[in-house]
Amino acid sequence: MALGSVCRSMGRNAHRTLVTEVTTHCSTLRLFLTLVALLCLPSFSYSVLNQTSASAACSYLQNTLGTGVVLPSEDQYQSTSEGNWVQTAWASPSCVIQPTTTDQVSQAVSYLAQIGVHFAIRSGGHSPAPLGANINDGVLFDMSGFNNVEYCAQQGIAVVGTGMRWGDVYHYLDQYNVTVVGGRILQVGVGGLTLGSGLSYLTDMYGLACDNVKSFEVVLANGSVVNANQHSHGDLWWALKGGSNNFGVVTRFTFTTYPTGNVWGGYRVYTLDALPALFDALLQYQSAPVKDRYANLMMQAFPLNETLGVLLNMVYNKPVEAPAAFAPFYDIPTIADTVHIQPMTDFLASQVPPSLPRLNWYATSFKIDATLFKTVEKIVTTSPELDTIRNLTAGSIAVGWQPISTNAIAAGLVRGGNALGLENVNQTWLAIDVGWWDAEDDTTANEATASLIARIEDAARSSGQYVDYIFMNDAAVTQNVIGHYGAGNVARLRAVQRRYDPQEVFQKLVPGGFKLPPQGHEGRPRLIEGSQATPCLVDPRGYPMFLTDGVGWWAHKQTWQITRHWHGIPTKFYGPEDLRGSKAPADLQQGGAEIGTEHREMHTIPPYQQPDNLAVQTGQVWTPSSAVRKGRIRLMLIPPSDMESLGMSTLKNSNPYLGKTITAFEGGIVTRVIDHPHDSSRVFAYEVTFNLQHPRVVAVAAQKPPLHFHPYQEEYIEVLEGRLAVEIEGVEHILGPTDGEFKLRPWCNHRLYSPVTELEAQAKEDNDEWDGERTVFLLSGQDTDQMFRLDTVFFENWYAYQDLIVVKGEKANLVQVMSHAA
Ligand SMILES: Cc1cc2nc3c(=O)[nH]c(=O)nc-3n(C[C@H](O)[C@H](O)[C@H](O)COP(=O)(O)OP(=O)(O)OC[C@H]3O[C@@H](n4cnc5c(N)ncnc54)[C@H](O)[C@@H]3O)c2cc1C
Incomplete structure (x- = not known):
């Protein structure tokens, strides 16, 4: 491949090939080295996890690895074992290995995994977490030898070694007037910051550092090397964007590059008594109806410091003096001000790390x-x-x-x-x-x-x-950081871990840092994008329904369980017998004032503990909106038979299509028009069922429906049963019932389908109970004033069109395609 010829690189590491080439080149060599390593293994058993085995592993690695292995007896040991930024992260590893090639990492990882010796991974060493990037009685991987950066102008990418510091990366790329989305302080390391997501002064424009990784070069637990990107190992690519050291040792990151130049930036210093005024300014800045993406800031207050009260770092990513976005701050008197137009990297160099x-x-x-x-x-x-x-x-x-x-x-x-x-x-x-x-x-x-x-x-x-x-x-x-990614995401991360690290090497042998949460600590379900749900009163289908913190969830079955943690919030559970035959409490009729004390039970569930399983015979659960607003969560279970007497049948019947059923593919896809169960502002809501065993659906299972977009409306998808693939701009997201709502923005090319074969394989692999019979999902959309909007007529047309193109093999008609871009 000719890519290498158009790329420029820096660093003492002689690796010149691009990530895509590295794997091909390495695979044979890696296999050979792994075999050699396995044949030469000393006779350790996996259970011998003690100082002796770690020390013996160090001697073995020193003899075989062909790179620096620093033992406690050597002069450099102190400086390498204390190479982390602060003392709280220093430790006494059995040795520090300093690989410079991916193959050395591969050889060492597979060897340590085989013999069951603990290890830790350190890139820049800037995490202050004790034993996060260092270890006692184990092997420390010091990744600072991965210190090469390579810029490929034609592809607009930079391939960056995990051991680099951001300052070196930015300085190198400056000569090409490009940069990457990375750290705000030059001294910090690339690896840990990117794998922990990475907040940058460019985040408002391009996302977090991890969002801009096009490919990760990763050494897995068995020593194999993969390039995880959108097109290959996409699940691992997704997982590494926030997954830290849970899946492998990342050796290189391929980042998207962006043009850079002069910015208006610097810091302003205030006395502590300016804090109230600064908060008012911050509030205005953050509440701007359309936030200016070029403006970024970080404000730090030092309440115990006699001289330094508040430090405001601000940058406008264009050479524009005093832009309107920062106007709320301009009248607050400063005691120092360095803000001026300067190159972005100079601005970053003025941000000094604390020294403690x-x-x-x-x-x-x-x-x-x-x-x-x-x-x-x-x-x-x-x-x-x-x-x-x-x-x-x-x-x-x-x-x-x-x-x-x-x-x-x-x-x-x-x-x-x-x-x-x-x-x-x-x-x-x-x-x-x-x-x-x-x-x-x-x-x-x-x-x-x-x-x-x-x-x-x-x-x-x-x-x-x-x-x-x-x-x-x-x-x-x-x-419990990863536990706060939401239960759906944690489940996906676990599935990725099972696929790439079935022996749990990175869970058990790499104990430090932010790990996948143990069962029962995975956080509550959440919307994938945006908490759009509002408290609701009636599920038109009579299914039980519950709602927490403003997020609504459906339960299709007659019984269900609450399996989430409740952050220690006092939670009241009401059984149906509380209400049967009685008058509705006044607050229930009014939509949710504080419920009185005459009710039965009060459970306080400590953080990260599951409440007792709560079985509901057919019934409905209702949460007053004020309870959600006040951060309290209460569930009310009401049998349908009592709904009417309690005055709860509030379903509007204004939608002329309500109850209408649209069938396509001769009954293979059934769409029922419903009122949206938890957001009355949606202009349409459908319950769509894909009958996966239907012969017309089976016949087209290998084909995807046509891509389309909507210019004005946001569309929402919430899977109720089975799984659904949502492809947006070429990226496939597999959604299940625990994933919450998924929002599709206007103008994004997308399509929805049920990838039967992949799903079956994945379900088998995950030991899921998914039976592959149906996929059921809620599809709804935001309202718009625009003339062309998504509505029931649109969907009738859409499925007829799919029948035509996908099933009958006819050519797309331009007029029809345009009418579907509504
Ligand atoms: C002065 C300062 C400024 C900072 N500014 C920012 C900022 O602007 N934005 C921001 O997002 N964060 C910032 N941070 C936080 C920083 O991102 C984290 O401390 C991060 O962990 C540092 O990266 P590192 O490579 O130095 O990490 P390390 O301490 O080396 O590692 C941190 C964790 O990541 C794991 N890890 C590291 N490399 C790899 C790898 N190659 N493969 C697998 N796992 C790996 C380690 O095992 C460890 O658990 C700052 C920190 C400091 C000290």
């Missing part, structure tokens, strides 16, 4: 709300935990606000999506950094900061503004 021997950080997220902002301000300036930290030697604290807009989330989705399960709302990712001096203060510092974060989370929850997401790169390792 011991450090940790904790993260939480919430929406944009004036009252909550004031509460948070009070918590971080007056809480008693501040005194605790102040009393530690060199105790200090920095509270960082990072505005994330829906632009960033959309940018990730159009690039194929990630594993993070982000809610499509403007939000703040808050990080509290705590620094101190002495190891003996570790527990006090951590407990005080965790307690501050808990106060903020409580405030966010009780105001209804909590966002169920913890940003990994700012999180403490004790926070």
Whole structure:
């Protein structure tokens, strides 16, 4: 392939080939090396996980690997084992191996997996998490030898070694006037930041760092090397976007590059008493109806610092002085101001990392709300935990606000999506950094900061503004980060882990860092994009239904179980007998005031614990909207027979098509027009059933329906039964009932289908109970004033058109195609 000839590279690592070539080239060599490694294995058993076996493994690797292996007896041991940014992450590995080629990584990983020795992976070493990127009594992979960057102008990509620092990457790419989406501080490492998602000053324009990885070169647990990208190992590609060290050792990242140049940026410093004014400004900045994507900022307050009150880093990604996006900040008096027009990399070089021997950080997220902002301000300036930290030697604290807009989330989705399960709302990712001096203060510092974060989370929850997401790169390792990606995403991550690492090497032998949550800790179901659901009253089909934190879920069966954690929120369960024959409580009729105390049960379920299974005979569950708004969740189970007497049959009957059934493919696809069960603003809602065993559907199973788009309306898909493939701009997403709603944006080319053969194979592999009989999903759309809109007539046409093209093999007619771009 001629790609190499148009690419330019930097670094002492002699690897010059592009990622695509690396695998082909390596596969034979790798097989040979793996065989050699296996033949030469000393006779260790998998269960011998102790210092001796780790030390013996180090000697073996030193003799066979052909690269640096630093043993404790050697001079460089101290500097390599203490190569992590802060002391809290230092450890005493049995040896540090320093591979420079993918084959060396492959050989070492497969060997350690075979003999069951623990290991850790370190790229830049900037995670402060104890034992996240270092290890005691095990082997540390120091990936700093992967220090090559290669730019391919024709493809608009840069292939970057995991051991590089962002500064080296940016400086190299500057000569071509391009950059990549990466870290905001030049010293930080590429590998950990990207695998933890990666927040950049370009995120509002192009998404997170992980969203911009076109391909990951990964060494798997069995030593094989794969390139995970959209077209090959797409499930692993998705999983690595937020999956950290759970799936393999990533050696190289192929990033999309973007043009770069001068920006208007720098920092402004304020006294702490400017904080209320800064919060008002922040609120206005984040609430802009159309957020300017070129504007980015991070604000940090230092409540324990005598001189430095608040630091505002701001950048406008164009050489435009004082753009309107930052106007709310302009009148607030500063004590220092460095903002000016300068090259992007110079702006980044002005951001200096803190320098403290011991450090940790904790993260939480919430929406944009004036009252909550004031509460948070009070918590971080007056809480008693501040005194605790102040009393530690060199105790200090920095509270960082990072505005994330829906632009960033959309940018990730159009690039194929990630594993993070982000809610499509403007939000703040808050990080509290705590620094101190002495190891003996570790527990006090951590407990005080965790307690501050808990106060903020409580405030966010009780105001209804909590966002169920913890940003990994700012999180403490004790926070269940991946458990907050949502149960659907965790299930997908587990499926990827079972496929690529069936022996769970990266779960069991790589103990440090942010791991996949254990069963029962996987978080609650969530919408894939956007929490569009509003509390609802009636499921037209009489199925039981329940609703939590504004997210509605269906249960098709007569009995169901609640299998989610409830964050310690007091939860009331009402049995049908509470209401049978009685009058509806006043608050029920009014739509949800506080329910009185005369009701039966109150369960408080601690975080991450499942409530007792709750079986509902035919009935409905209803949650008052005010309870959701107040962050409390209550379930009310009402037998259908009592619905009418309780005045709950509120189904509007205004839709002239309501109840109408459209059949296509001679009954293979059945579409029933319904009122949307939890969002009355949807202009249409259908329950679509694909009868997968129907001969007309079986006959076209290998064919995909035509791609189409809608210019004005957002379309929503929620799988109720089976699985559905949604292909958007060439990227396939497999959705199931735990995945929540999936939003399709206007202008995105898409198609929906049930990929029978893949599904069967996957279900078999996952040991799922899916019977392959039907796929049932809710399809609905947003309203629009535009003349051409999606409605029932459109769908009648659409299926007739599919019959014509897919089944009868006729050619697409331009007029018809255009009418379907409604
Ligand atoms: C001063 C400073 C500024 C920061 N600024 C930002 C910022 O702007 N944006 C942002 O998103 N984050 C930022 N961070 C947080 C940073 O992203 C994390 O600390 C990240 O872990 C650092 O990456 P690293 O390569 O140095 O990680 P390491 O400490 O080396 O590793 C972190 C984790 O990733 C795993 N890992 C690393 N490399 C690999 C690999 N190749 N394969 C598999 N697993 C691997 C490790 O096992 C470990 O668990 C900053 C951190 C610091 C200290």
